[in-house]
Amino acid sequence: MSRVGKHPVTVPQGVNVAISGNILSAKGKLGELSVRLTDDVEIKQEGNLVWVNPRNESLIARKMWGTARNVIRNIVSGVNEGFTRRLEINGVGYRAQVQGKELVLQLGYSHDVRYPIPTGIEIKCPDQTHIEIHGANKQQVGQIAAEIRAFRPPEPYKGKGVKYAEETVLRKEGKKK
Structure with a gap:
């Protein structure tokens, strides 16, 4: 039941x-x-x-x-009401901004990553290290957040990368002498 x-x-x-x-x-x-x-x-x-x-x-x-x-x-x-998913960017020189109908991400690659914003979805960057994805379709909002996170997932040693705001990155200890 x-x-x-x-x-x-x-x-x-x-x-x-x-x-x-x-x-x-x-x-x-x-x-x-x-x-x-x-x-x-x-x-x-x-x-x-x-x-x-x-x-x-x-x-x-x-x-x-x-x-x-x-x-x-x-x-x-x-x-x-809609659904909102928040992402955080950690790392020196890593940042995001919205330019027109594109989200432009600088994630340590030799080029900027440009992500086109689909219709029905609103993406805001309150500052350079935070991204807010808002829309009516919960599945679509989650899928877009996962695609943006996949450009540079957080790594376990320094925690650099794109992560969900509520996500906790398990940190590993580095090399020992």
Whole structure:
């Protein structure tokens, strides 16, 4: 029995949810998102609550029950508030800045790394060593943060590189004489 799936998703004011078959679309102040859910779950809307129930008692249906509920919650909260991922840059001479529709990173390579900012995503650099990625789609925000981090992941000896703000880099001891 899914503990997560038992609870309904509350739809806040200003968000419109439309259900047609297994396609759920939500429209809010940050845009419109839609998702196609599996046939193993049933979606119902009652007022400002969205309920998810399994269609049968199969193992797949019970597994997808909680998953579908959390996907719906992410879409509803995404079009209402959005999601933010913060990155930090550590290292001498490492910095980032937004130039037009590109994020320009100087990460110790012989050239600048230019990352085009996709539509629907907002990237800000409050200072040269911090990056904030904001958008309505949680999966897309996380994917972009992972791609930027992959340009120069943090190394374990000095901690240089791009890391998530909440990430802790396990440091190793250097060579001994």
